[in-house]
Amino acid sequence: MRRYLDFIGNIGLFAVHAMRRALVPPLEFQMILQQIELAGWKSLPLVLSSGFALGLVLALHTRTTLVQFGAQSEMPAVQSLAFFNEIGPLLAGLLMAGRVGAGIGAELANMRATEQIDAIEVLSIDSFKLLVIPRIIACSIALPILTVFMDVMGLAGGYLVERATTDLSLQLYLSRAFHDVSWAAFIPPTLKTAVFGAVIGLISSYLGYTTDEGAEGVGRAATNSVVISSLAIILIDVVLVKAIFFLFPETAI
Amino acid sequence: MNGGALPAIAFREVTRTFDGRAVLNNLSFEVAPGEAFCLLGRSGMGKSVTLKLAIGLIQPDAGAIYVENDNIVGMDEDGLSKVRSRVGFLFQSAALFDSFTLHDNLAVPLKRLRKKTPDEEIETIIQKNLDDVGLGKDGHKMPSELSGGMRKRAGLARALMLGPSILLVDEPVSGLDRVTASEIDDLLLRVRKRDNTAMVIVTHDTREARRVGDRVGILNNGSLIAMGRMDELEQNQNALVRALVSEAQ
Numbered sequence: 001m002r003r004y005l006d007f008i009g010n011i012g013l014f015a016v017h018a019m020r021r022a023l024v025p026p027l028e029f030q031m032i033l034q035q036i037e038l039a040g041w042k043s044l045p046l047v048l049s050s051g052f053a054l055g056l057v058l059a060l061h062t063r064t065t066l067v068q069f070g071a072q073s074e075m076p077a078v079q080s081l082a083f084f085n086e087i088g089p090l091l092a093g094l095l096m097a098g099r100v101g102a103g104i105g106a107e108l109a110n111m112r113a114t115e116q117i118d119a120i121e122v123l124s125i126d127s128f129k130l131l132v133i134p135r136i137i138a139c140s141i142a143l144p145i146l147t148v149f150m151d152v153m154g155l156a157g158g159y160l161v162e163r164a165t166t167d168l169s170l171q172l173y174l175s176r177a178f179h180d181v182s183w184a185a186f187i188p189p190t191l192k193t194a195v196f197g198a199v200i201g202l203i204s205s206y207l208g209y210t211t212d213e214g215a216e217g218v219g220r221a222a223t224n225s226v227v228i229s230s231l232a233i234i235l236i237d238v239v240l241v242k243a244i245f246f247l248f249p250e251t252a253i
Numbered sequence: 254m255n256g257g258a259l260p261a262i263a264f265r266e267v268t269r270t271f272d273g274r275a276v277l278n279n280l281s282f283e284v285a286p287g288e289a290f291c292l293l294g295r296s297g298m299g300k301s302v303t304l305k306l307a308i309g310l311i312q313p314d315a316g317a318i319y320v321e322n323d324n325i326v327g328m329d330e331d332g333l334s335k336v337r338s339r340v341g342f343l344f345q346s347a348a349l350f351d352s353f354t355l356h357d358n359l360a361v362p363l364k365r366l367r368k369k370t371p372d373e374e375i376e377t378i379i380q381k382n383l384d385d386v387g388l389g390k391d392g393h394k395m396p397s398e399l400s401g402g403m404r405k406r407a408g409l410a411r412a413l414m415l416g417p418s419i420l421l422v423d424e425p426v427s428g429l430d431r432v433t434a435s436e437i438d439d440l441l442l443r444v445r446k447r448d449n450t451a452m453v454i455v456t457h458d459t460r461e462a463r464r465v466g467d468r469v470g471i472l473n474n475g476s477l478i479a480m481g482r483m484d485e486l487e488q489n490q491n492a493l494v495r496a497l498v499s500e501a502q
Contacts, residue, residue, distance in 0.1 A: 115345070
């Protein structure tokens with residue numbers, strides 16, 4: 001138990017240190033852009049294909065149920081609300097934890113094991129500002145954008161099912177999909193993924209940057225980055241959903 | 254050695270423990286400007302820790318460490334940055350940045366710390382340093398494409414980019430064959446002769462210590478058990494000292 005509390009405490013201190021260092025100029029803009037490319041652009045194929053596949057599966061499942069109640073015309077609205085509110089943000093977060101979190105954990109742990117982080121410090125460069133801050137910022141910028149793509153592909157998958165079964169026009173599908181969706185149902189859940197991104201960047205960076213187990217620590221950092229980041233964003237999601245319901249009561253269905 | 258000059262590096266009763274185990278115990282020594290001082294000892298005796306203390310990567314539990322005139326113990330990051338800009342460090346693994354080409358590895362120190370240096374001048378310095386270590390045509394290569402000896406030479410070229418007055422070298426020939434090891438030693442000797450750079454070289458290779466070091470310190474269980482020229486150490490009363498220094502005769 002004490003080990004877990006120590007870990008949470010250390011992550012908290014690491015987060016405070018990151019926030020303080022992030023406020024001290026200059027920021028490593030080139031590094032941030034490079035990390036956005038790695039975390040965002042290179043995750044796009046995974047997010048697009050996953051979103052589309054999940055959109056198909058969700059539509060196939062919900063359609064059967066909705067038909068039983070004679071509510072098949074609500075299928076586009078169910079699809080959009082499901083993706084905008086929860087599936088898009090959470091799935092994009094979990095995918096990023098898997099792909100990017102593991103990468104950050106392994107890369108930084110490898111840099112630690114091969115003394116590259118020491119070499120950066122020896123060159124009078126602040127390794128924390130160079131390696132950790134850009135990754136946290138990049139994840140928190142890239143994830144909301146990926147979430148929007150995930151939402152769009154989820155709707156596209158749903159449309160394919162509707163088109164195949166009812167010959168519904170795209171215009172009518174979109175009209176029904178967005179009829180019940182207010183900005184409040186789209187913006188807060190999408191923006192909450194900035195927090196997910198920051199958490200993924202923070203936990204993965206912490207595990208990689210602070211490892212002292214040599215080569216063995218690289219694999220451990222990668223695995224733990226995925227597991228702990230995934231668990232953390234699911235738990236934080238509970239809190240953020242409650243906060244969104246409190247701040248935007250109309251989004252609570 | 255420049256007798257009477259301010260030491261390039263001085264350790265004064267430095268102690269450092271890890272998990273309750275004293276890795277260094279009241280360690281004291283001085284290295285004069287332009288002198289090559291070898292720390293010789295078996296594995297796990299605190300040699301690499303000594304180098305990391307000398308550049309402030311870790312802090313001692315007690316004692317003082319002077320780099321030229323500055324005590325770096327308890328020094329803030331800004332102060333350490335200034336000190337580090339005068340010190341080069343060749344890591345045991347060379348610690349080249351994996352995602353950069355060799356050229357870019359060498360460019361980092363200048364682009365980061367000498368921001369006003371024109372690009373043409375940076376290119377000239379990089380090419381000169383690569384030529385000096387025999388890697389003039391390999392600047393475009395990634396570290397993964399380099400052999401062990403080439404990586405060490407590249408690490409040395411990067412360590413020399415800012416023209417340091419002190420060079421810390423961690424196990425420069427470990428894992429290398431005798432011929433390549435000899436080439437690395439030649440490079441260190443050439444750098445010292447050309448730039449009058451003070452060097453602290455950590456090694457377990459007695460042959461290297463004999464060839465490169467002006468003086469040799471024998472580190473055992475965190476303490477210097479003997480220090481002096483190789484010929485002096487050969488006469489030492491301590492059997493371990495004699496065994497270590499006679500290894501390569």
